[in-house]
Amino acid sequence: MLGEGIIQGLVETARNFFGSYVEKDRLTTVQYPEERLPLPEASRVFPFLLYDGKDPDAGLRCVACQICEKECPPRCIHIEKSKDKKPDFVGKMQVYPAVFDIDVSVCMSCQICVEVCPFDAIRMDKVFELSTDNRFRKLLYTKKELSKPNEYYQKIHPLEAAETDERRAKEAEEAKAKAAAAEAAAKAKAAAAAATPPVGEASGNGAAAPAKLAETKGSPQ
Amino acid sequence: MRDALLDRPVYEPEEGEIMEVSMGPHHPSTHGVFRMDVKLEGERVMKLKPVFGYLHRNHEKIAEHGAYLAAIPYTDRLDYLCSMTNNWGYVLAVEKLAGLQVPERAEYLRVIVAELTRFQNHAGLIGFLLQDMGASGTPLMYAFREREKILDLFESLSGARMMCNYMRFGGLRVDATKEWLDEVRALIALLPGFVDEFEALLRANEILMARTQGTGVLPRELAINASVTGPMLRASGVNYDIRKVDHYGVYDRFSFKVPLGEHGDVYDRYMMRLLEMRETVKILEQALKDIPEGPVMDPKVRLRGLRPKAGEAYGRIESPKGELGFFLISDGTGNPYRYRVRPPCMINLTILEDMCLGHNIADVVIILGSVDIVLGEVDR
Amino acid sequence: MALPPVEQIKAQIEAGVPGASVTVILNGSPSAQHSLLLDPAHARAVAELLRDHSEWRLDYCTLVTGVDWPDTETSEKVKVRKFVKAADGTESEQEVDEVRKTKVPGYLEAVYHLFSMEKKHGQVVLRLRTGNRTDDTHVPSLTPVWRGAEFQEREAFDLYGIVFDGHPDLRRILMWDGFKDYPMRKDYVPPADEIPVIEVHS
Ligand code: SF4
Numbered sequence: 120m121l122g123e124g125i126i127q128g129l130v131e132t133a134r135n136f137f138g139s140y141v142e143k144d145r146l147t148t149v150q151y152p153e154e155r156l157p158l159p160e161a162s163r164v165f166p167f168l169l170y171d172g173k174d175p176d177a178g179l180r181c182v183a184c185q186i187c188e189k190e191c192p193p194r195c196i197h198i199e200k201s202k203d204k205k206p207d208f209v210g211k212m213q214v215y216p217a218v219f220d221i222d223v224s225v226c227m228s229c230q231i232c233v234e235v236c237p238f239d240a241i242r243m244d245k246v247f248e249l250s251t252d253n254r255f256r257k258l259l260y261t262k263k264e265l266s267k268p269n270e271y272y273q274k275i276h277p278l279e280a281a282e283t284d285e286r287r288a289k290e291a292e293e294a295k296a297k298a299a300a301a302e303a304a305a306k307a308k309a310a311a312a313a314a315t316p317p318v319g320e321a322s323g324n325g326a327a328a329p330a331k332l333a334e335t336k337g338s339p340q
Numbered sequence: 341m342r343d344a345l346l347d348r349p350v351y352e353p354e355e356g357e358i359m360e361v362s363m364g365p366h367h368p369s370t371h372g373v374f375r376m377d378v379k380l381e382g383e384r385v386m387k388l389k390p391v392f393g394y395l396h397r398n399h400e401k402i403a404e405h406g407a408y409l410a411a412i413p414y415t416d417r418l419d420y421l422c423s424m425t426n427n428w429g430y431v432l433a434v435e436k437l438a439g440l441q442v443p444e445r446a447e448y449l450r451v452i453v454a455e456l457t458r459f460q461n462h463a464g465l466i467g468f469l470l471q472d473m474g475a476s477g478t479p480l481m482y483a484f485r486e487r488e489k490i491l492d493l494f495e496s497l498s499g500a501r502m503m504c505n506y507m508r509f510g511g512l513r514v515d516a517t518k519e520w521l522d523e524v525r526a527l528i529a530l531l532p533g534f535v536d537e538f539e540a541l542l543r544a545n546e547i548l549m550a551r552t553q554g555t556g557v558l559p560r561e562l563a564i565n566a567s568v569t570g571p572m573l574r575a576s577g578v579n580y581d582i583r584k585v586d587h588y589g590v591y592d593r594f595s596f597k598v599p600l601g602e603h604g605d606v607y608d609r610y611m612m613r614l615l616e617m618r619e620t621v622k623i624l625e626q627a628l629k630d631i632p633e634g635p636v637m638d639p640k641v642r643l644r645g646l647r648p649k650a651g652e653a654y655g656r657i658e659s660p661k662g663e664l665g666f667f668l669i670s671d672g673t674g675n676p677y678r679y680r681v682r683p684p685c686m687i688n689l690t691i692l693e694d695m696c697l698g699h700n701i702a703d704v705v706i707i708l709g710s711v712d713i714v715l716g717e718v719d720r
Numbered sequence: 721m722a723l724p725p726v727e728q729i730k731a732q733i734e735a736g737v738p739g740a741s742v743t744v745i746l747n748g749s750p751s752a753q754h755s756l757l758l759d760p761a762h763a764r765a766v767a768e769l770l771r772d773h774s775e776w777r778l779d780y781c782t783l784v785t786g787v788d789w790p791d792t793e794t795s796e797k798v799k800v801r802k803f804v805k806a807a808d809g810t811e812s813e814q815e816v817d818e819v820r821k822t823k824v825p826g827y828l829e830a831v832y833h834l835f836s837m838e839k840k841h842g843q844v845v846l847r848l849r850t851g852n853r854t855d856d857t858h859v860p861s862l863t864p865v866w867r868g869a870e871f872q873e874r875e876a877f878d879l880y881g882i883v884f885d886g887h888p889d890l891r892r893i894l895m896w897d898g899f900k901d902y903p904m905r906k907d908y909v910p911p912a913d914e915i916p917v918i919e920v921h922s
């Protein structure tokens with residue numbers, strides 16, 4: 120019968136129309152600004168820098184190794200190394216970024232910087248409502264705007280953060296143990312040195328010895 | 341005889357004058373910034389030249405300047421509806437070039453995400469095609485309702501809905517959790533019902549049939565000679581599906597059919613997508629049943645600083661739009677010497693003129709819609 | 721049914737097309753996709769042979785790629801005997817190292833990947849090379865054999881400047897008509913940011 124197909128289609132639309140009153144699955148619209156869906160854990164927008172503790176300058180994990188700068192496909196990261204050093208989480212002296220800028224108008228949210236960073240210093244943020252009225256200055260994020268505490272990371276990516284924290288705690292512990300062992304070894308050495316006075320005396324004069332040696336070297340003339 | 345394929349029919353105006361119309365680049369029916377220079381006699385198309393390049397950003401040059409890893413996020417932006425299959429095409433080419441192995445679980449997950457991509461691409465395409473025909477809104481909204489669920493899955497897996505950047509040469513970036521796989525299982529239980537509904541909506545509609553049957557016929561011989569691929573080729577009755585021919589990945593382990601058309605008109609191309617959606621669900625079911633445990637990334641592969649031996653490789657996959665291939669030449673350094681994409685959309689446009697000649701201008705819109713183009717890939 | 725190895729294809733082509741010279745180019749990567757270099761004069765005939773060959777039926781030309789191989793300079797060290805003046809003025813014959821530089825002219829290359837839809841096999845890779853990169857950039861077009869090459873040859877013309885003789889409609893395809901340079905060449909220098917002048921219809 121002519122028109123059968125049209126009726127068949129109209130039955131379908133009618134089913135969806137009336138179904139939308141009863142079935143949740145047929146009424147999927149979310150009234151966005153008022154109503155928000157939770158973002159999945161893996162969701163990513165733009166990168167940010169992590170710091171431990173309270174002070175963003177002292178606790179910044181980034182050591183300005185510039186790997187992310189090199190690997191970023193559109194090259195939107197700009198890093199300048201500092202002249203001086205500061206201790207990192209295991210107490211090793213490291214340089215830190217004096218300048219760390221990300222141009223988010225260029226960034227394509229690819230997460231490659233996160234993947235390649237060997238220091239767990241950079242992670243993806245989930246904030247997506249970032250429109251501004253100034254497309255130059257306000258879309259260039261500096262170190263200050265990028266630095267966010269580890270608690271924030273734990274909040275937005277709980278599983279991932281727990282894993283990272285665990286690994287870092289282990290590393291720190293190992294480093295501590297190593298440092299303690301080294302210290303103990305140094306102490307033991309010192310103790311051993313102290314226990315044998317004759318050598319100790321000799322080594323006590325050690326500082327002056329090279330000068331003497333130089334003198335003796337020079338003396339034949 | 342086949343050389344005669346080049347001689348296109350010439351229409352002489354009988355009376356009246358010829359009008360030149362520039363359809364696009366800003367026109368809702370052109371699916372992006374695409375232009376057709378059309379010569380019309382009355383409403384009949386006498387000549388049609390596709391003009392594109394408005395979105396050209398020289399993707400190939402950009403990729404040649406970066407490392408092998410850095411090209412992956414750029415491939416997302418080729419056919420921005422199907423970033424997963426684009427990733428796959430590229431990593432497959434790199435794996436061939438460098439001789440890398442992929443763990444089994446990663447191969448299964450690749451099939452799962454690629455088939456989900458195919459499903460949502462076809463659903464979207466049918467929505468747009470029907471919209472072009474005047475079924476304004478409704479089918480497209482139904483398609484997007486379903487597509488949304490798939491994109492949500494992509495987001496919870498890879499972090500992004502459309503620019504997934506999920507695959508890596510030698511495996512995948514992250515593993516799927518058990519919960520994620522269960523969610524996919526729950527979703528694909530619903531998909532056949534959706535396809536039924538979607539099909540009942542307009543398949544037997546008399547107005548649609550009158551408009552699409554016999555419109556934009558692409559003969560079999562011409563389709564082969566013009567390198568048309570994907571559902572468009574199969575609508576013309578050529579049995580050529582790279583999943584079946586090359587058996588890349590683990591496609592040889594699944595049983596599925598390749599739907600074939602008979603007439604090569606717009607209606608066949610529309611039906612082809614519907615039937616492929618059903619087959620896709622079948623593949624998904626099998627893949628989810630068999631997926632093994634294990635790692636998803638070969639630990640020996642160096643993602644950063646991969647330097648394949650000098651040589652070249654061509655890798656291709658069956659993307660939802662057709663054959664998506666990547667041709668790479670390595671000179672032994674860390675970035676590809678030559679990086680070339682075979683864009684299925686652009687090559688399928690070769691015969692647009694042949695399909696449109698002699699039809700009314702309103703039919704040009706649906707013929708173009710049935711080709712399924714995405715300008716991000718046509719222009720690169 | 722699989723295709724025979726490239727050497728065999730080469731031999732059959734040379735038997736089938738009188739005068740054609742085909743060179744096998746080996747591919748060192750694990751993919752081992754070797755290719756055949758055709759001489760431009762017989763390329764059309766060879767392409768037709770491949771397409772119509774009853775066993776191969778390579779009816780499907782997937783991919784056409786332009787590749788740029790710029791002029792290279794190879795320098796090699798050679799030992800030459802020469803009279804050398806020592807500091808005290810005496811001359812003696814000695815062996816000295818000399819660096820000789822040879823210029824290898826570059827060329828542009830069009831690469832065609834062929835498959836068969838009928839026999840479901842592949843691939844055969846054909847290569848065509850131009851004489852140089854400046855004035856002799858012609859190769860025969862294979863669009864009359866496979867229409868699928870039409871847009872891709874136009875693209876190679878647009879981005880590399882390879883002129884395909886016999887192409888039915890060789891125009892720029894991605895860049896605009898007034899554009900001068902060839903952006904995919906290795907020595908392309910992008911112009912400084914300039915705002916294009918847009919002609920407004922009067
Ligand atoms: S963010 Fe990571 S990779 Fe980038 S400079 Fe800092 S430590 Fe290095």
Ligand code: SF4
Pocket residue numbers: 165166190191192193194195196221225226227228229230231232233
């Ligand atoms: S997310 Fe990608 S584009 Fe953005 S800064 Fe990181 S590497 Fe660069």
